[in-house]
Amino acid sequence: MKYTVIVKPKKAILDPQGKAIKKVAENYLNKEIKNIRVGKxxxxxxxxxxxxxxxxxxxxxxSNDVIEDYEVKES
Amino acid sequence: MKYTVIVKPKKAILDPQGKAIKKVAENYLNKEIKNIRVGKxxxxxxxxxxxxxxxxxxxxxxSNDVIEDYEVKES
Known part of the structure; x- marks a missing residue:
């Protein structure tokens, strides 16, 4: 069986890695991006x-359930 | 619009992070796991x-296309 687990920061949690990537992406594309969130x-x-x-x-x-949400999918 | 990008190590590339997590998971579950690969x-x-x-x-x-594959999905 193959499973996929996605772990991402909870909505209320600041995601500094996402913020940094958002800036780089905006500079690269020369366009505004609403939001980027990064997970595992x-x-x-x-x-x-x-x-x-x-x-x-x-x-x-x-995952760390204080700051992260997880999702399990069969694939 | 909402997009999802998944970046994972290419099949032929060793994934030491995945190997480490596999060991921890096997110890925790007391069960063998075939493989774990970790991506972003x-x-x-x-x-x-x-x-x-x-x-x-x-x-x-x-992504780094020498060692990683990526996948873009609309969600």
Missing amino acids: YFEIETETDDKDMIEKLAKNIL | YFEIETETDDKDMIEKLAKNIL
Whole structure:
């Protein structure tokens, strides 16, 4: 099975990395961009089909639930 | 418009960060995992609908095309 986990900063949390990339992108494109948020992307391959296990992994190991949200998708 | 850009290491490229996370995950779950690859995730909001612009940004600024692949999605 193949799973995708996306971890991104919560809406209320400042994302300084995103802000910095936004500035660079605006200079490069010479155009205004509304917002950029940066997160992490994990592609996980397992032998068995166990989404609960991946949820647990995403919640406890791959993300920090004080400042980040996560999303698990089967792919 | 909202776009998602995912940047991940090319298949042939070693991913030491992924390997490290794989070990931690296996210890935590007490189970074998086939593979973990780690990439970057960008959520970009723009006023105008211009996917070509986002493609250009992904290719030239957000990824390093020697070692990384990128993917642009409208969302």
